[in-house]
Amino acid sequence: MNLPVVSVILLVVSTVHAFQYTELAQYIDSHQEEYVEALRDWVAIESDSSNVQKRPELHRMMEMTAQKLRLMGGTVELVDIGEQELPDGQTVTLPKVVTAQFGNDPSKVTVCVYGHVDVQPAKLEDGWATEPYNLTDINGNLYGRGASDNKAPVLAWIHAVGAYQALNMELPVNVKYVIEGMEETGSNGLDAMILAQRDTFFSDVDYIIISDCSWLSRRPALTYGTRGNCYFFAEVEGPKQDLHSGVYGGxxxxxxxxxxxILDTMINPSGKILIPGIREAVAPLSDEEWKMYQDIEFDVENYKSKIGVSHLMYTNKVDLLAHLWRxxxxxxxxxxxxxSDRGTKTVIPLRLSLIYHVIFLYPVVVMLQVTDYLHSVFAKRKSPNKLKVTMVIGAKPWLADPQQALYEAGKAAVRRVFDMEPDxxxxxxxxxIAKTFQDVTGKSIIMMPIGGFDDGLHSQNEKMSRYNYIEGTKLFIAYLNEVSKIQKTSV
Known part of the structure; x- marks a missing residue:
């Protein structure tokens, strides 16, 4: 007599846990205009973190982000991360970091999504075909500063959770967000915030997801490493004032x-770094890596055409990718x-700063190598001028194991949405911040891009295609389900 009851219970259990991807995907498709308008509103805010004059806009961008998450019912905080000291000694308030949480079921996996809503500078006169802060839809591409880097991906992650809510579906995992406003200038203050909240906000996080990157081709990709960079100023100071070149020249x-x-001693025309110890610190390409690179979809001729050059430093795919990535x-x-303006100005400047950066390697070591080398080169010139070398950004490289369960879940999500294997x-x-997340929290990290290979990040006419934006939202929906299948004990 108990059999009918048992069968009903089993039916209910299987229904609760079934992943209703089709319904979720249809919801995304039917609301894409709403998502485009949300991106339009965000792009309209000139959240340029490099321009202190735009700081009020950046604060407004953080408030808008927090409010969107509040309206979805999330537990939201705007975390004060202090002040930023400017080169002239003045201080300005850093934009607050937005944290949010949806779900706190201890039996579920908890993922933390990181993103940023600050942007690079942009002006129409820089060569944009459209107003950079007015999202413009042309042939399925959404043009605007920050559209791809990183406002659309952040919105896609928010909309992914929103779709589950709209259809009254239980989230398969707990979701947390960390959204900052200073990524483009080195994530000032975020390291300290992560360290301070390691045992609180991040204590129950199992995995961290970053979607601040792009595909390499038209094939979806999962990213498992970044190069890092050390950003320097080399300042040479001479006379006490600008001098007339006709009167004082010679x-x-x-x-x-x-x-x-100095510039001519740093790198030769073939791309070899002349600063001792820099290249030697990087391990050579392994046979396993060579095979991985060989299998990646990448068209060298298309790459040249896209950036408008006739020759590259390397002619084969593997060499090119190795020098691009590692x-x-x-x-x-x-x-x-x-x-630098048009016309002529016959002046000898009193002071000049060379702005450059060395990509990949660890900041403390690079700072010493570069500073010592440039001072030694300058000393050989026997110049009466003064040289000052300063490292203003030191971002560590990051590397993950692409064979771990987090990436297997990513592959499964890509297969479901795009019906192909990712690169x-x-x-x-x-x-x-990737390396900081890894070092401080000890959690596994995956980078899951939805930006296109031709989005023009940091360049004129930055864009996000509707296809990538909408299908990317579906990818995030599918990924939350795939991550829920990972046993917490396997972390």
Whole structure:
């Protein structure tokens, strides 16, 4: 007589745990215009973290982010992370970090999603085809500063949780968010905040997910490593004021000459770093890595065409990817203090700063190597000018094991949404906080990009395609389900 009762109970249990992906995906499709409008509202805020004059906009961006999460019923905090000291000695308030939590079931896995809502500078006159802070839809691409880096991915993660809520479906995992506003300038204050909350907010976190990166091709990807970077200023100071080049030229040793001389000793035309110890600190490419790189979908000719060059430093795919992802390089970003406007200005500048960074390696070691080397090179010039070298950003490289369960779950989610296997890639850029998360919390991290390979991050005409934005939201929905299948004891 008890059999009918037992069968009913089993039916209820199996229904509760069934993953209703089709219903969730249909909900996402039917609400895509709403998601585009949300991105439009966020892009309209000029949350440029490098421009102190825009700091009120950045504070407003953090408040808007927190409010969106509050309206969804999350437990939300705006965490004060202190002040930022400017080069002139003044201090300004750092934008608060938004933390939020949805669900606190101890029997479930807890994932923490990290993202940022600050952006790089952008002006129409820089070469944009559209107003950078007015989201513009052209042929399925959503153009606007911060659209891909990182506002659309952050919104996609929020909308993924919102879809479960809208359909009255239980979240398969507990979800936490950490959203900051200073990533583009080195994540000021975030390291200390993570350390301070290691035993509180992060204590029950099992996995950390970062979606602040891009695919390498049209194939979806999972990212397991970043290079890191050390950002320097080298300042040469000469006369006490700017001098007329016709009146004083030929009598003074010019700061620009010294600066160019230093620049020429850092890297040769073939890309070899001339600073001792930098390249030697990186392990050579292993046979296993070589095989992984060989299998990745990457078209060298298309890459050249996309960036508009006729030649690259390396001609084959493996060499190119290795130097893009894992080997160090030196990049020169600009010279402050030099005349740069149109026309002529016959002036010898009193002071010049070379802005550059060394990509990959550990900051403390690189700071000493670069500083000592440049001072030794400068000393050989026997110049009366003064050299000052300062490292202003030191972001560590990060590397994960792509064979761990977190990545297997990612592969399964990609297969469900895109019906293909993802590429396992590394990232040439830097997400400064990844290594801190790993060191402080001890948790496993995955980088799950939804940005396209041609999104133009940090460049003119940055965009996020509707396809990546909407399908990316579905990917995050599927991933939450796949992660829920990982046994907590396997962490």
């Amino acid at each position: 009598t003074v040793i010019e700061p620009m000459t010294d600066l160019i001389g 080997y160090p390089t030196v990049t020169i970003h600009g010279i402050e203090g030099a005349f 396992l890639i590394r990232e040439g850029g830097t997400i400064p």
